[in-house]
Each structure stands twice: as structure tokens, then as C-alpha cells.
Amino acid sequence: MPEATRNADQNAAEVRYNPAEIEPRQQAKWDADASLYAAEPHSSGKPKYYVLEMLPYPSGKLHMGHVRNYSIGDALARYQWMNGFNVLHPMGWDSFGLPAENAAIKNNTAPRKWTLNNIAEMRKQMHRMGLSYDWAREVTTCLPAYYRWNQWFFLEMYKRDLAFRKKSRLNWCPKCNTVLANEQVVSGHCWRHEDTLVEQRDLTQWFFRITRYADELLDGLDKLEGWPEKVRTMQRNWIGRSEGAEVTFAVDGCTDNMSITVFTTRIDTIFGATSLQLAPDHPIVKHWASFDGELAPAVEEMLAQQKTARDTDALGELPKYGVPTGRFAINPFNGERLPIWIANYVLSGYGTGAVMSVPAHDERDFEFATKYGLPIRRVVAPNLDTDDLPLPYTDKTEAVLIDSGEWTGEPVLEALEKMAKHAEANGFGRATVTYRLKDWGVSRQRYWGTPIPIVYCEKCGAQPVPESQLPVLLPENVDIADVNGSPLSRVPEFVNTTCPVCDGPATRETDTMDTFVDSSWYFYSYTEPKNSSAPFGSDEANYWFEIDQYIGGVEHAILHLIYSRFWTKVMRDIGLIKNSEPATRLFTQGMVIKNGAKMSKSKGNVVSPDDMIAKYGADATRMYALFAAPPDRDLEWQEEGVAGISRFLSRVYRIVMKYAPALRSSDHGITQEALSTAGQRLLRKQHQTLAKITLDFSGRWHFNTCIASVMMLVNELVASESAMDSGEVSPTTQRELFRSLTLMLAPFAPFVAQELWEELGNEGVVFRQPWPKADAELAREDEIEIPVQVNGKLVNVVKVAAEADVEAIKAIAHADEKVAGRVAGKTVVKVIVVPGKLVNLVVK
């Protein structure tokens, strides 16, 4: 503030807190120092700390969810700087994707232009919020400098058979006009269109073989102790590992040695199998239906019914029904001849699409067998003598096999293993593991994404684009309004090329990559975004990784967070990095809601961050986002609450400005002096507050209570104004109190903290000062109040010396009048004293 204005303000009755003036002025000063938020070289000697918030999709406007996410990350980054870490705190843009195409069609703007404009707009908003990003490391995924490495990774994966092409049944969103990965289907609907049912289509597409890492992705979860249990559970469910066995049944009387392989988790019950059930789209069913005029319509009908049910997400509610095929299979364990059925509850997409039906020991098989009168044969019981328990009997922990030939008497858990081995030794089966996780389909029939670097030659087939020809540039000026097929297929100059092998005519792949490819490795790019010969340098990545703290919404628990774990393992196997997981700690913040519902345009309950900042300032808006609820819980946005934080900051501003001029001009030397009672009380509160904030930053992150404790400190300072005015609290103590107050505010309200830091006559940037150390001795109370209970009910609160021992406390409690009144005429049976906590007298 210019000297003249300051003097004028001092003459006024009161200096008003004016964030609209303070914040842009401080921001301009910070902007002048390009190195302010820059990560330092490895040689800095400081320990590194990589704090990362999930990069946004550049929709054009920040929403409150962003504000909350970034306020948490920013507070942590600033705190770690103050603790002497070399902090990496970058930001970027997940900028490929469908909304750019939709906007392009609607507004007649090219996706690239629309996207880059939005980025500029959002960068401006982040700047106004005062977020501490190292913009020199900004990553924009839709630019060739970035997406060329997507193509490079694709080729690396192709070399390792991790990228491959196959025909399969895929999810198709009719609104997106493209294929979706399984992870992008939420309860049968498109992840981007909650109201749109996903259809199934048979298409030839590119896949990433994430299933090769299924076990490692699953086992790694146990070691991710810094991740929320919820996210780990969701990923475990998603991977869906199931141990069991495959058993091959020969088809009876079949001239061409046909067989059917079933998957079962209960091979021990195979002597109880009374039929085989096949999915209606099992290959052998298709084969039979092709010449069996009776079977074909039944199969058709069942398929149609399954499709309808799947489309409405009601697969589980379909009444069970089946059709006998008239064919029989031979149980390899006992030679028994079992009827083969097709059944609508058997799914082709899981296991082998065929099951053995054991009605006595499986709920579904029991229901089915009862309906069709199939035999029900018990082969497992708690022991050899009890066989009158209700069916189906599914317990396997304390059960043995009965009526199972040579296996009779064998405990179930042992039989599972032995019988699988037996099957393998005799060539009709083996122990196996089935996963729910499927390979990641990455082809998208859209324009605004990374072109897949493959060309098709009539002579040489599918060929990878040579690395030297990367990037395959995404052409501009493409007609994207026509939704039939991939837009790139309508650009002849893109499509027509030459074969890298034979130099003959060839055509390019016209699908683009799923946008989740971009976000699978972007955080590595931050370590060296300007590398032009590799996606990033290994030394850089090995220095910064793993991410120390990753912060984002829980909605990515099984999309981004499983893909990026997969990608990290692939990069490790390529030799680019050493770590096997991307992030040591993950924090998933709660949603921002308004009137009990998630903010959305359709509900009309959206609160604009711009409005909040314009009205109350960035400090108050950010601080409210941290104060209103612990960060992992949903936060109800109440504007009155922001106003409350603004009032609190005004109070801080007023009291500091009141004393700052005198403190600024007085001697800065530390004088040895006896502390007054008031001074001691205030310093005690200060160090208690400091200890609380320091503890919370170490992991619990309940910034709401941190801010509450700063409020208590400020309340105490306000209440002590007369003691400060009179000099009872010395200027030295005052200076220390206000100095540390600004330091404590720095992570949460950096603008006003900086302003007051300067007003107090300090040099430099407040959030580069060392975080003050909480002094346990200063924080210690001399005298504490402890409750006295009689039979567990509170009777009085007595004051005792902080270090009082059990006997002393007992004596004080007994001496208390109120307590004596309660105890009179009764016998004290027992006295419980918890030093520092309470006294409880048990009387009769």
C-alpha cells in the first residue's frame, strides 16, 4: 500500500478489510517472481514433495468441486513449502473428449479453438484464486507435443502384445456415437449420459491388455495403505478375481469329438452335477442352432430377452428359464451322462459361458432344477452322518464330501485342490482363475482424440506407424457433425497413406484413443513436459515419483485410478520408471452440494465461484471450502457461511492493522523479559493452536477444526485488546503473536496473510517462511479443570495443578462441597482418577 494511503487510512476511524483491493495487488507481486512456485532442481538438497490435484476437463468454467479440490491441494503445497520441502505442484488440462465436439457442432467453433479458449479462461480463474501452480510445467493433452507420446506408448504396447485388435461385443453409447470401455458403463448407462442406455455391438477394436496385470493390480491394493479403503474395495470388486477350476465334458455321441468346458468354483460338488447349462450365445449352441430347426428359435428368443434385460439393467431379475438341447455330456469324474440345456441365467461374458448345474449346492441351480424337475443330489454335508439339512447347502468351510466315489469323506477345502489336480493330471481340466476385469477397449469413433498410429495395407495387414513418423497429426477442419462412422474416415488426405513395410497404398486407422489414455500418465509428463525425445526423462520421474499426495474426486475410483495404475506398471516394465504405483497417498474429497443435492444446471442450484470471489474474495471462498466440513465429507454450500469467514478475516485484519504500525516501527530485537499473565495466556493459546494445525497436516486433514482453533486464538486476541493497549502484553509478545498468526493463516488464506505479514514490517513471502515450531513447554497449562463425577454423573468441575498426582486430585475432589453433599451418608466404594481427565467416585 502506498505510504500516503496508509496514513490516510490510519486517520480514518477504521481500516476496512478489502479483498478486492488486496488480492489482485498481492497476486501481481507474486506474478513478478517466476520462480515463486517453481520446483527446484534435485540438487537443492531439500526432500521432495509432489502434491497433485486431478487435472480438470476444460469445460470453460471452474465449479465449486474444483474450488474445493484445489483449495485442499494448495493449502498442502504451501504448508510443505513452509516445512522446507522441494514442492512440485503442477496443473494441466485433460483436453481431448466429446464435449469439445458437441460444442463445435452447436457453436460452429473448431474443437481445438473452443478447448484452448476454455483453458485460457480457466487458467485466469485459477490465477484469481491464487493457486500455487508451477505453470512452466503445464500439460495440455490435446496438443501434439503431448499426444505424440500416447502414440509412442501405443506402439510400445503393440510391440509387447499389450495393444491388440480383436472383434468382440462392445458397449455403444448412441448419444456419444462411440464405443465405451466397461469402466465407462455405469449401471447400464453411459458415464457421460446418465439417461442413456448403452447398447451392445459387435465390432473390431483396439484393446489394451490390462488383464495381464490383473493379479498385480489386485495384490498392489493391499500395500496402498495411503489410499482410502473405499477406493481399494471398489477396485477389488472391479477386478473380481475368482479362483476355481475348468472341467471339460465330452459331448456324448458326437462324431467330431466336441466338448464343453465349464468354469466352477466348486469342483468338489461335481458328483452332484445333474445337467450342464450353456449361455444362449455359447459357440457350440450357435453351431447346433445353425442346423437344428427346433433349437434355433428358442436360442433367438432367449438372446433377445437377455438383451432387453441387459439394456434395462434388469438382468438379475429375469425369471430363470431354459431349453434342453437334446444332447448329453459325459461327467469326466464318474462317466455319468448329463443333459445339456441352454439357460438364460448363464452369461457368455464370464468364465467359459458354460456351467455344471449342481442343484443341491447352488441357489440358482436349485431354483432351476426345481422348476424343471431335474434331479437334486446331495454330495456335501457337515459330516458323513448328517444328510437331512435343508437344500441348497452352500457352506464349505466345515463340510465333507459324501456320495462322491473315491473322494467321499474328503473335507471340501481339501477336495477343491485335489480334484482340480486330478482333473489336470487326467487331461480334462485344471485349476484356474477368472476375472471380472476385461481388457480395456480404447478405440473411439470420434474426432477429438489421439489418432491410433496404425495403418492397414492390403498386402501386409495392420502395421504400426514407425516411431520416426510420429506424431500422426490430428487433421484440422474436419466435418464432425455427421455422426455415421469415425469422422477421420471422411478425410481422404488423412486416411490415404503408404504402407511402412511395402510402400504400397495403405489406409490409416480412423478411430482415436479413449481420453482416459491421456490421463493415465499425465502426471509423469509434469516432471519434464518439454522433453522432445522421450515422454519424460527417467531421472526426473524417478526423483519425483511416487506422487506423495494425490487429491481428487471419488468418481474416478475405478476409471482413471485403475488405468493409471496399469499404465505405471507398463512403464516400469518398459524401463522408463522404477516405481510400481503412481501415488503413495490418495485423498478423495467429498462433493459440494447445495440444498442437499449435487450442484447441477438442471437442478438450478449451481453456485458460481466467480460470484463468491467477487463478493467475498478468494481467501474467504477458499477458506470456507476448507471450514464447512472435513474434506472427505460432502459439503453443503451456504453463502452465509462464506460471509462468516469473511467477517472472521475482517476481524483478523482489523486487529493486526491496529497494532501493526507500532510494532513495525519498534525495535525488532528480542528482549528478555518476564511474561505477564495475559501474555503467557496468549502465547499458550498460540502454541496450542500451532500444535493442532501441525498435527492435522500430518495426515488427518481436518482443516475445519484447524480453522476453528485459529478462530479461538483470534477471539482470545480480541478479548485481550485492553491488555495489549496497556502494555501488559508487551510489544515483543504482541509481535510474536501477530507474526505467527499470519504464518498460520498462510496455507488457508494466502493473500491476507501476505498483506498482514508485510504490514507487520516483515520481508519476503509469507508462505516461504519456516513453519513455526509448536513449543510444548509454552503450550502447557499450569492449572486444569477436571470434572468430578459421582457414579458416572457430573457433579462439579474442580481446578487442579496440571501436574497433580492421583492422591492430590483425590484430596481436592473429596474436599469439594458439592461432591461432599452427594457422598454424605453413603459409602465410597471406589475412586477412579484419570490424571488430567477426570475423577469418578463410586458410592453405595
Add this chain to the structure above:
RNA sequence: GCCCGGAUGGUGAAAUCGGCAGACACAGCGGACUUAAAAUCCGCAGACCUUAACCGGUCGUGGGGGUUCAAGUCCCCCUCCGGGCACCA
């Protein structure tokens, strides 16, 4: 059906290791300042009963049971809400 969270005043919430339930705020009420209002400052504030008032008492953390001198917190059972998986063989 299986798995993971959650439920505390009018509202957001606090109680981190079994030890005073409701810190800190918001909204509300009362007061000071003001011609007035805003802003600011000071104070009250879980519910119920009792009292003229003070005092005093009872109940109270979704419900029911239990362990304990002591339970929002631990154990068992249940309800409701949010989320994930699901005819997964």
C-alpha cells in the same frame, strides 16, 4: 445377496487413545453504539420438567440389547441413507 461408508441441536459440524456431548461457525434472540439503519462490539442459546425468579431435576448422539466406575466412541442385533459389485457359476 455380498462389500465399503454414514446417521450427533434450527443448520454446517466438534469430541484424534473409552473419560465434562454439542468446540468453532451459520441462522436466531437480547443488549450497546446510532436520529435511524447497516457495519461493529458484548451477551444468551440441546430438549423437557419445576420455579415469580434464582436454584434444582430428568432426558438426550438412528432403534434395541450388552461390556464398563464411565459408551457418540467397544461388542451383538436391527432400521434408514449414500456408494460399489452382482443370475459372476
